[in-house]
Structures are given as C-alpha cells and as structure tokens.
Amino acid sequence: MNEKKLLSAAVPETKSPEVNSASVEEGVQRHWQGVVKRRSFLKGLGIAGATLSASALLGAKSSAEATPGRGKLSKGDVALLRFAAAAELIEADLWQQYNEIGGVQGGNPAYIAALSNLDGDMAQYISDNTDDELSHAAFLNAYLISKGEEPVDLDAFRTLPSSQASGAKNIGRLTNLLKLNVDLSWYTRYRSSKNPDFGVKFKGPFTIENQPAIPLNDNDTPPNQPQPVPPATPQESRMQAIANTAGFHFAFIEQGGASLYPTLAFKATDAEVLRILISIGGVEIDHFGLWHDKAGNAVSQPLAGVTDPETGLTFPNLNARNSELDQTNLILPEPCGFISKNLPQCSVIRPTLTQNGGAVATIKAFTDDLLFLGQSPAFLNLVTRLAVEADSVQRGF
Ligand SMILES: [Fe+2]
Ligand SMILES: [Fe+2]
Numbered sequence: 001m002n003e004k005k006l007l008s009a010a011v012p013e014t015k016s017p018e019v020n021s022a023s024v025e026e027g028v029q030r031h032w033q034g035v036v037k038r039r040s041f042l043k044g045l046g047i048a049g050a051t052l053s054a055s056a057l058l059g060a061k062s063s064a065e066a067t068p069g070r071g072k073l074s075k076g077d078v079a080l081l082r083f084a085a086a087a088e089l090i091e092a093d094l095w096q097q098y099n100e101i102g103g104v105q106g107g108n109p110a111y112i113a114a115l116s117n118l119d120g121d122m123a124q125y126i127s128d129n130t131d132d133e134l135s136h137a138a139f140l141n142a143y144l145i146s147k148g149e150e151p152v153d154l155d156a157f158r159t160l161p162s163s164q165a166s167g168a169k170n171i172g173r174l175t176n177l178l179k180l181n182v183d184l185s186w187y188t189r190y191r192s193s194k195n196p197d198f199g200v201k202f203k204g205p206f207t208i209e210n211q212p213a214i215p216l217n218d219n220d221t222p223p224n225q226p227q228p229v230p231p232a233t234p235q236e237s238r239m240q241a242i243a244n245t246a247g248f249h250f251a252f253i254e255q256g257g258a259s260l261y262p263t264l265a266f267k268a269t270d271a272e273v274l275r276i277l278i279s280i281g282g283v284e285i286d287h288f289g290l291w292h293d294k295a296g297n298a299v300s301q302p303l304a305g306v307t308d309p310e311t312g313l314t315f316p317n318l319n320a321r322n323s324e325l326d327q328t329n330l331i332l333p334e335p336c337g338f339i340s341k342n343l344p345q346c347s348v349i350r351p352t353l354t355q356n357g358g359a360v361a362t363i364k365a366f367t368d369d370l371l372f373l374g375q376s377p378a379f380l381n382l383v384t385r386l387a388v389e390a391d392s393v394q395r396g397f
Pocket of ligand 1: 091
C-alpha cells in the first residue's frame, strides 16, 4: 500500500488526504510532544474524550519515521500487532468513559467520592491508566504505518450510547459499560496453586451480573450526593455498588491484557516486535496488580456489605470466609504449576496458552462481559477476524 493510501486508511474524513495531512500534521507535531510528557498525554493529543484516530495516527506516523525501521515485517508479526492495536483501541474507549466521569478531571463528584472509598488515589490511577491505553493504541498503529502496514481503525463502530450522567460526553462509544457481567474468576485463579493452562476452571468469589460500572444518569445517582462509608441512603448504596463494580472491572480488563501479551509475544518473529509486545505487556501486568489491590477494598472492612438497591448485588466481606482463596490482601500471584507438573511450582502470569489467554479468548471474554452489547455484526466480524489471524500465527525463525 502506498503512503497516500495509508493516510486515507487512517483518516476516515471525506477531505482529500493532501489537505488533511498538511493541516493535521502541523497540529500533530505539536500534539505528539504530549507523549513525551506522559502526564499531559490526554491534553497533548487534544482528544480529551474524543476518539483516538486521524490526528493521533498522523502524529504518531511522523514520530515513528524519526527512527526508520529495518524492513518489512512478516505477515504473522503484522497480525500480532494489528490485534494488539484493536485491543488497545477497545481498552482506550472504555477507559476514556471511566476517565470522563471518575478521573482527575472527571465530572461526577459522587462517583469520584465512591471510587475514593476504595483508595484515595483512584481518580489519578484512572486518568493514568487511560493515558497508557491511548499511548498503546497510538504507538501500535504508528508502528504499523512506519512499516508500510495498514493501521487498525475502529472509528466507524463508535456507535454505542454514552452514559447520561454528569461528566460523560455525549459521543458514540465502541464499548458498553452501562450493564456488565464481570467475570471474577481471575480473583480465585491468582490465589490458587492451580494453573488454567492445565485445564483447571475457576469460579469467582461472588457474581457481578447486569450491573452498571458507570453511573447511568443523575436521577439514578445524584452527582453531588455525599458517599459516606457505609452508605446511608439507597442512592448512595447504588452509587457505591456502581463504583465497586468498576473497581472489579478494572482488574478484569487488565488481567486480560496481562495474559494476552505473553501469548502474542511468544509468536513474534522479529526481535523488535517481541520487544514491543513484552514492553507493553509489562504495563498491562502493572495495571492488573494495582487494580487487584484496589478491588479488594470493596470486599473488606470498612466498606464490605454494600448492596445495590436496584440489582440486589451485594459486595460481601471476603475476609470473613477465612480462606486463602478469598483473602483480600493476597494480591501477589501464588506459585502454581507451569509448563509441566513435574517441575516445581512457579509464580507466573496465567493463562498464557493461546486457547485460554490469546486473542480469540480475549474477544470472547469481552463479549461475555457485555462490553460489546449493541455492537454491530460487522464489528464483531472484524475483531474476530483480527483475533483468529493473531492466534494462527506461528513463530518463525
Ligand atoms: Fe493497553
Ligand atoms: Fe490495559
């Protein structure tokens, strides 16, 4: 694909690529400086709440060209990077929704207060996690472009409704956070000495089904109500349950990334692609560790026991069970079987087999989570195709 075609693939607007690249690249040179200054990433890209698309990609392109690559990538390496880019665009979309309402500049004080009942730094962590996902998506697409490959563009599928609550921008979304099933099996899995890659199945310590992870609207949860511990009114309980669900959803999303990147990395052929996958994957693992710790605060004293008056969901006191499979501060991975049952147990990320933690497994987990509720068949076909292509890659030599 020639450069002009690449640019038009990255820029869905109807204007000619020449006009776009001239005007966009100018602004983007300035925007991309924001990447260097990590904490101003959202502002730097000028996309607070907007989508990560044309200007970000073009800016990324000019940056990537500063260090020319060493030639073409294999088809397999391209498939790995393209799926990673799609996953990061999906992650970025959901994190932006959390950030608009509950980040450091989030517009919903009650949601922020409820989140801060899990940890006083929650808003900062949400904003930083959002920055990270935006940077992952922009980098992967820019790298693909720098190698003469097509970037991943999901803009046509930003069609799902936004929350109506204070803080949320009224724009189309890729992902749904208004009603989620949050798989909590990771909580037990990382406390267990058993490894899912040996066929072991895990159940979560409780069940989150059909529960919002962001406030739906200001009638349901007034944005300026206090959020005492314990909550005193039904609306305060409702908001706290929504924030608690978010706390567990953060960890669910990031443990998925923690498994996905190792499965992709060990299929990579080019050393630089391997470096990219390991380096981004390490940050997903860092995110997971953080959120694993925070989620436990929703199910230990003094916050445990919150019940959502609408859905009936209760966040139990898991420490009252006196079991190491539930204990909230056991957040570091327990050693488990790895590679062979004849080898000693080892503290590792798991699963890392393709069928359990790979690209198709990731899309299935996101679908079961209801993250794609309302998405078009075309979207599901596209992300599934990218996932199958990534999972099919064989490591070359
Ligand atoms: Fe990411
Ligand atoms: Fe992530």
